[in-house]
Amino acid sequence: MKNVINIMLVAFALVLNSCGGVPEEKSETVGSENVFSVEEVLEMVAKENDVTRTLYTKAIVGKGKLQGMKFDEDWRKDNVEAGPLPALFLRGVATSIRKSPVPLGLYLGSDFPVNAANKFEGKQADLFKQIKKDQKPQFFYDEEQKLHTAMFADLASADACVTCHNNHPQTTKSDWKLGDVMGATTWQYPKDSLSYKETVEVLSSYAKGTVDIYMEYLDEVAAFKESEKPEIGNKWPEEGNYLPSAEVFLDSVKKLSSYETMKHLVVAK
Amino acid sequence: MFKVSPLRKRQFLGGILGLVLGITMFYVFTLDAAEQYVSIGPMNTGHEELSCVTCHADAKGNLLQQIQSNMSHAVGAREHSVDFGTQDVTVDNCLQCHDRPNDRHPTYRFSEPRFSDAIKEIDATTCITCHSEHHGERVSVASINYCMNCHQDLSVENDPLDVPHVTLIANEQWTTCIQCHDFHGNHRYEVPVAMKDTIPLKLIDGYFKGGEDPFGTDKKYTALSELEWLKQFEDK
Numbered sequence: 137m138k139n140v141i142n143i144m145l146v147a148f149a150l151v152l153n154s155c156g157g158v159p160e161e162k163s164e165t166v167g168s169e170n171v172f173s174v175e176e177v178l179e180m181v182a183k184e185n186d187v188t189r190t191l192y193t194k195a196i197v198g199k200g201k202l203q204g205m206k207f208d209e210d211w212r213k214d215n216v217e218a219g220p221l222p223a224l225f226l227r228g229v230a231t232s233i234r235k236s237p238v239p240l241g242l243y244l245g246s247d248f249p250v251n252a253a254n255k256f257e258g259k260q261a262d263l264f265k266q267i268k269k270d271q272k273p274q275f276f277y278d279e280e281q282k283l284h285t286a287m288f289a290d291l292a293s294a295d296a297c298v299t300c301h302n303n304h305p306q307t308t309k310s311d312w313k314l315g316d317v318m319g320a321t322t323w324q325y326p327k328d329s330l331s332y333k334e335t336v337e338v339l340s341s342y343a344k345g346t347v348d349i350y351m352e353y354l355d356e357v358a359a360f361k362e363s364e365k366p367e368i369g370n371k372w373p374e375e376g377n378y379l380p381s382a383e384v385f386l387d388s389v390k391k392l393s394s395y396e397t398m399k400h401l402v403v404a405k
Numbered sequence: 406m407f408k409v410s411p412l413r414k415r416q417f418l419g420g421i422l423g424l425v426l427g428i429t430m431f432y433v434f435t436l437d438a439a440e441q442y443v444s445i446g447p448m449n450t451g452h453e454e455l456s457c458v459t460c461h462a463d464a465k466g467n468l469l470q471q472i473q474s475n476m477s478h479a480v481g482a483r484e485h486s487v488d489f490g491t492q493d494v495t496v497d498n499c500l501q502c503h504d505r506p507n508d509r510h511p512t513y514r515f516s517e518p519r520f521s522d523a524i525k526e527i528d529a530t531t532c533i534t535c536h537s538e539h540h541g542e543r544v545s546v547a548s549i550n551y552c553m554n555c556h557q558d559l560s561v562e563n564d565p566l567d568v569p570h571v572t573l574i575a576n577e578q579w580t581t582c583i584q585c586h587d588f589h590g591n592h593r594y595e596v597p598v599a600m601k602d603t604i605p606l607k608l609i610d611g612y613f614k615g616g617e618d619p620f621g622t623d624k625k626y627t628a629l630s631e632l633e634w635l636k637q638f639e640d641k
Contacts, residue, residue, distance in 0.1 A: 157474035158466035158487045212507050214593065214625070231506065234513040243517040252558050257519040280521050306562050322517060352506065 170329035228349025246319030447541035464488035509590035550579035
């Protein structure tokens with residue numbers, strides 16, 4: 137009887153082992169050499185964000201408004217024919233990133249937000265005071281969420297930022313000036329260091345987020361019933377009632393930001 | 406081939422019987438037709454027609470592979486453990502059908518550090534905090550005063566409501582929020598400007614329990630059906 141049990145146990149172990157395990161996820165086994173700290177990667181993607189947001193704010197919102205284009209916080213509502221304001225453009229990018237497999241979090245806040253729900257509290261409020269003084273990024277580890285967190289100054293980089301926020305009916309501060317630290321972006325990532333592949337994935341998810349929200353804006357334009365539709369193609373609002381296509385918009389972002397990002401990636405490689 | 410000691414006969418027969426019963430039960434309960442008996446409770450409103458696999462996807466590998474992987478993980482021969490049987494249900498499962506660009510309270514927003522105190526009260530980073538499945542209802546929160554966790558400082562410029570929002574907040578009338586505003590903001594309807602026209606709490610309560618929708622049936626986005634959900638994968 138003992139022999140039978142032993143034979144059965146050995147047979148079971150053999151069968152079990154002969155199946156092989158479930159393969160480890162590729163991303164966990166391939167290219168696992170971590171070459172960037174999370175701080176470096178978040179600085180890279182924050183830089184891309186600065187360039188993208190400035191381009192959108194200046195060249196699309198600022199110049200577009202001069203052409204009579206509308207941008208509204210309620211742009212998604214059925215009865216509103218408008219594009220997203222820069223803060224909502226960023227929210228759109230953040231939403232798209234969240235849908236991707238990349239575990240990157242992106243948020244925008246301020247000490248004087250238009251929407252009270254975006255006011256910094258706790259640790260973020262404390263760090264934001266320092267950011268307002270020196271405009272330098274702040275890094276910390278969020279113990280509760282177990283996420284590495286970085287905050288970067290969000291500057292009033294275009295006239296449109298200043299005029300819209302100063303004149304907004306819900307504004308909590310009406311003396312913003314060009315160059316002021318109006319708020320900060322907060323970025324989160326679960327690992328303390330990233331492989332080359334993971335870094336590129338973070339940058340790609342941000343770029344895809346930009347395209348996604350910009351495409352949503354173009355879809356909104358296509359559905360305009362009463363407002364005049366800008367022509368979508370190679371031209372920009374400064375030339376008239378035009379909007380660049382998503383490819384043209386992203387190309388411009390790449391031209392403006394790719395050198396800095398590439399420099400980091402190439403050096404690490 | 407081998408002899409069973411007469412003293413061990415009962416144990417042997419019991420073992421064989423247990424094995425046969427176990428295999429039979431495993432076979433029967435994993436049949437599609439047995440889904441309703443396996444479910445731990447009635448599906449929530451709108452989910453009645455869904456099959457288990459819509460949320461409970463099979464875990465990677467077969468059962469033997471999963472056992473081996475987890476045993477390897479237990480003895481340190483493997484970095485990660487694997488799901489056993491079915492994959493864990495996460496927010497991503499919910500969003501595959503319920504993701505909407507107009508969601509005014511998307512779960513991901515609450516991962517930001519400034520919501521850390523609020524999510525200790527109500528963990529809005531995950532759908533199941535309010536929409537616990539298998540209870541045959543819509544919303545499963547204990548109390549509908551949850552807005553108080555984030556909106557204590559709210560004030561509305563040119564407030565259109567006959568009783569200003571600041572007054573409602575000062576009086577801690579937190580159950581009044583939902584009488585005008587649906588949490589996810591997906592309904593098209595006229596928001597009342599007089600408290601007397603707001604949706605009675607009784608109707609809200611009935612709605613949460615799975616009853617008629619007091620915000621109306623005109624929605625900007627509707628969740629995917631199982632067929633539409635499946636189609637997403639065909640297209641990929």
